Amino acid sequence: xxxxxxxxxxxxxxxxxxxxxxxxxxxxxxxxxxxxxxxxxxxxxxxxxxxxxxxxxxxxxxxxxxxxxxxxxxxxxxxxxxxxxxxxxxxxxxxxxxxxxxxxxxxxxxxxxxxxxxxxxxxxxxxxxxxxxxxxxxxxxxxxxxxxxxxxxxxxxxxxxxxxxxxxxxxxxxxxxxxxxxxxxxxxxxxxxxxxxxxxxxxxxxxxxxxxxxxxxxxxxxxxxxxxxxxxxxxxxxxxxxxxxxxxxxxxxxxxxxxxxxxxxxxxxxxxxxxxxxxxxxxxxxxxxxxxxxxxxxxxxxxxxxxxxxxxxxxxxxxxxxxxxxxxxxxxxxxxxxxxxxxxxxxxxxxxxxxxxxxxxxxxxxxxxxxxxxxxxxxxxxxxxxxxxxxxxxxxxxxxxxxxxxxxxxxxxxxxxxxxxxxxxxxxxxxxxxxxxxxxxxxxxxxxxxxxxxxxxxxxxxxxxxxxxxxxxxxxxxxxxxxxxxxxxxxxxxxxxxxxxxxxxxxxxxxxxxxxxxxxxxxxxxxxxxxxxxxxxxxxxxxxxxxxxxxxxxxxxxxxxxx
Numbered sequence: 001x002x003x004x005x006x007x008x009x010x011x012x013x014x015x016x017x018x019x020x021x022x023x024x025x026x027x028x029x030x031x032x033x034x035x036x037x038x039x040x041x042x043x044x045x046x047x048x049x050x051x052x053x054x055x056x057x058x059x060x061x062x063x064x065x066x067x068x069x070x071x072x073x074x075x076x077x078x079x080x081x082x083x084x085x086x087x088x089x090x091x092x093x094x095x096x097x098x099x100x101x102x103x104x105x106x107x108x109x110x111x112x113x114x115x116x117x118x119x120x121x122x123x124x125x126x127x128x129x130x131x132x133x134x135x136x137x138x139x140x141x142x143x144x145x146x147x148x149x150x151x152x153x154x155x156x157x158x159x160x161x162x163x164x165x166x167x168x169x170x171x172x173x174x175x176x177x178x179x180x181x182x183x184x185x186x187x188x189x190x191x192x193x194x195x196x197x198x199x200x201x202x203x204x205x206x207x208x209x210x211x212x213x214x215x216x217x218x219x220x221x222x223x224x225x226x227x228x229x230x231x232x233x234x235x236x237x238x239x240x241x242x243x244x245x246x247x248x249x250x251x252x253x254x255x256x257x258x259x260x261x262x263x264x265x266x267x268x269x270x271x272x273x274x275x276x277x278x279x280x281x282x283x284x285x286x287x288x289x290x291x292x293x294x295x296x297x298x299x300x301x302x303x304x305x306x307x308x309x310x311x312x313x314x315x316x317x318x319x320x321x322x323x324x325x326x327x328x329x330x331x332x333x334x335x336x337x338x339x340x341x342x343x344x345x346x347x348x349x350x351x352x353x354x355x356x357x358x359x360x361x362x363x364x365x366x367x368x369x370x371x372x373x374x375x376x377x378x379x380x381x382x383x384x385x386x387x388x389x390x391x392x393x394x395x396x397x398x399x400x401x402x403x404x405x406x407x408x409x410x411x412x413x414x415x416x417x418x419x420x421x422x423x424x425x426x427x428x429x430x431x432x433x434x435x436x437x438x439x440x441x442x443x444x445x446x447x448x449x450x451x452x453x454x455x456x457x458x459x460x461x462x463x464x465x466x467x468x469x470x471x472x473x474x475x476x477x478x479x480x481x482x483x484x485x486x487x488x489x490x491x492x493x494x495x496x497x498x499x500x501x502x503x504x505x506x507x508x509x510x511x512x513x514x515x516x517x518x519x520x521x522x523x524x525x526x527x528x529x530x531x532x533x534x535x536x537x538x539x540x541x542x543x544x545x546x547x548x549x550x551x552x553x554x555x556x557x558x559x560x561x562x563x
Contacts, residue, residue: 020067022046037070039063044070093117167286174283185273193265200263207257214253217246271427273412299497301512303523305560306530309350312554316340322548322556324451324535326365326373327493328387331541334373336362339552343375343391348541350558356391358383364407364416366452368427374414376407382414384427397429405490408452408459411473415459417449422461424475435475444469444477451535453492453500455515460500462489467511468502483511483519491533491547496540503533505550510536523559530557 018033023043025032034044038053040062045053053059082088082102092106093099095115106116221243228239312320321339328334332353335344338361347353360377368374371388376399384394399416406417413432414425422435435444447464454460455470458478462468467482467489481500491503498515501523508531510523534550545559 020044022049024049035067036064037067039065091119093119093122171283189267193267197265200265204263211253211257214246214250218250221246299499300520301499301523302562303559304562307558307560308555309558310555311335311337311344311346311352313340313342313344313352313355316342319552320554321552322535323363323550324365325537325546325548325556326367327537327539328367328373329370331539333537333539333546334365334367334387335548335556336365336375338362343373343385345387345391350542354391356385364405364451366407366409366414368409368414374407374409376416382407382416382425382429397425397427399423399425399429400431406449406451406461408454410454410457410459413473415452417452417461419448422449422452422459422471422475433475435471444471450490451492453494455494455498455500460492460494462492462502464488464490464505468492468500470517479517481513481517481519483522485509485522486511491536493537493545495538499538501536501538501545503536503547505532505534508533510545 018031020034022030022032022034022045025046032046032048035047036045036050036053037043038045038059041053041059044067045064050064053062053064080090082090082105085102085104088102088104090100091103092101093116094101094106094110094113095117096113097110100119101110106113110116224239224243228236231239311322316337318339320337322335323338324336326334332348333346333350335346336342337344341358341361343356343358343362343365345353345355358375358377360379360381362375363378364376366374368384371386372394373385373387375383375385377383380398380400382397382399384396386392386394399414400418400423408415412427414427416423416425420436424432424435426432445461445463446466450462450464452459452461458470458472460468460470460481465488466484466486467480469477470479470481472478481502483502485507486502486504486509487507488505489502490505491501493501495501499520500513502511502513503509504511510533512520512523514520530547530549532550533547535548537546538544539546543561545561547557547559549557
């Protein structure tokens with residue numbers, strides 16, 4: 001059978017035997033003699049089909065050849081529509097891109113290309129027999145590859161649904177565990193409430209019974225007093241003494257009852273539980289990874305520009321001394337102005353939004369909840385401040401260490417550093433543990449603990465030497481981030497991708513570490529003239545590093561990073 005329906009009729013028991021048969025009719029098992037050939041459709045047509053072909057809007061412009069002309073022609077001229085402009089025929093060849101196009105493509109996209117020719121002008125065949133064979137092989141190969149890849153994708157869909165189901169079970173298990181644990185705490189609280197109320201009720205019932213008996217005794221004494229004059233002197237003396245004792249006991253019972261007052265039941269919430277649940281931002285992270293993705297390349301941070309931001313307010317009496325700063329969950333930044341005894345909040349454009357006066361010099365700050373911060377003051381006090389619509393004091397706790405240099409918050413616990421240790425408190429001010437420089441004969445900190453930052457479930461503590469120590473919630477050392485280029489390391493912060501920035505106070509630089517603890521290089525601040533960097537935070541929404549320096553200055557510095 002020839003291509004495009006160019007086949008010779010053979011006897012099949014029918015009355016008609018034609019040399020060329022109509023292609024469309026043949027598809028319906030009808031044998032009609034072909035009289036025309038459509039170049040565009042590559043089909044032979046009978047008289048009826050040819051008439052319909054000319055009337056059809058989609059094919060009325062097609063070129064029809066007589067049957068004999070098409071049969072005798074050594075090669076049938078064919079036209080192909082442009083994939084970019086379906087209403088136009090492919091007529092041109094661009095040698096620069098080695099591809100065929102319609103005239104509109106050439107006019108729009110290939111005007112500057114060289115070696116553009118009309119396909120009719122190409123006299124020498126550009127297609128060799130080995131090209132056809134090569135393409136046949138490549139076509140089959142890529143077809144088989146795509147079929148296999150498609151099956152793999154279909155399996156991936158099925159496996160992804162299994163993984164989704166497993167993750168849902170995991171999420172549900174986390175919820176069940178939390179709900180079960182909270183249920184346990186609830187049951188214990190209810191049992192404690194019932195026990196307390198039962199004990200108080202029992203005591204009240206006993207007191208009520210005693211008081212009723214005493215009232216009866218007092219009433220009896222009143223009756224005796226009305227007839228005491230009728231008895232002899234000896235009996236009067238006895239009755240009077242007995243009644244005096246009754247009255248005295250009644251007065252004591254009344255005074256004791258009044259001193260105790262009305263008993264009430266009170267429930268004091270464990271603030272740590274609510275704080276933990278409201279500060280955790282998610283149950284876990286869901287991400288999509290390719291099986292070919294062996295390791296994510298850590299981001300390379302480079303300084304694009306340095307800016308200064310003036311943070312002095314009109315009512316500031318002294319030159320600002322921004323000693324610490326922290327990043328809130330909404331991406332805004334809060335500063336501590338040591339010299340003016342103020343907490344200053346910036347908006348998303350790094351302009352001062354509002355401020356709050358504190359009673360003593362603030363030395364450290366950290367975020368403790370979505371709308372709450374903790375500020376260490378120079379009088380051994382930590383003040384919890386609301387950072388909602390307005391700034392306002394919520395409560396105070398006392399902590400040890402006037403020389404506090406750093407503070408961090410992790411899972412309901414407040415970590416406060418001083419010259420010799422890191423003390424961990426709950427939010428009520430109870431000291432839970434003290435992490436000293438020496439544990440089991442081993443030194444934790446090379447010098448004194450300084451600034452702190454949280455990454456995951458670890459607290460990173462700089463120690464004034466060549467890096468920082470990563471501590472677990474139990475106070476054990478999980479890892480160390482050290483680099484000889486750091487001198488007197490004090491400042492620390494963590495970006496969204498887990499990169500840790502450590503600042504060298506004396507070395508005038510930053511050294512970065514990836515989430516797995518590998519050093520990612522150095523950001524030198526010498527050429528930017530940023531000396532004595534004391535505190536820093538990374539603002540992920542703005543892709544920049546904000547620095548506070550241990551100098552009296554009305555400005556802080558912002559280092560913008562390349563995207």
